[in-house]
Amino acid sequence: MTVRRRPIYASDLRSLGGIVGVVSIRDHDGEQCFRINHISRGHDLVWLSARIRDEDRAIAGAEVLAEYLGAAVRS
Numbered sequence: 001m002t003v004r005r006r007p008i009y010a011s012d013l014r015s016l017g018g019i020v021g022v023v024s025i026r027d028h029d030g031e032q033c034f035r036i037n038h039i040s041r042g043h044d045l046v047w048l049s050a051r052i053r054d055e056d057r058a059i060a061g062a063e064v065l066a067e068y069l070g071a072a073v074r075s
Helices: 055-069
Strands: 019-026 032-039 046-048 072-074
Touching: 019 055, 032 055, 055 072
Parallel strands: 019 072
Antiparallel strands: 019 032, 032 046
């Protein structure tokens, strides 16, 4: 018997909630970079973005992601 899974819609993503933040890292060359981090409300989903060189862009991206997911921004 095959179990059918319910499809995922955009409205499902908007109710994930959780916390979005920006973390500071060093790349392989020793330069400072930033990544956007999201942890869902249930702590079962974790997402980490690619490296972003500009801190202001990383913060702006985190704010947009938090708004879309219904999450809080951690500073």
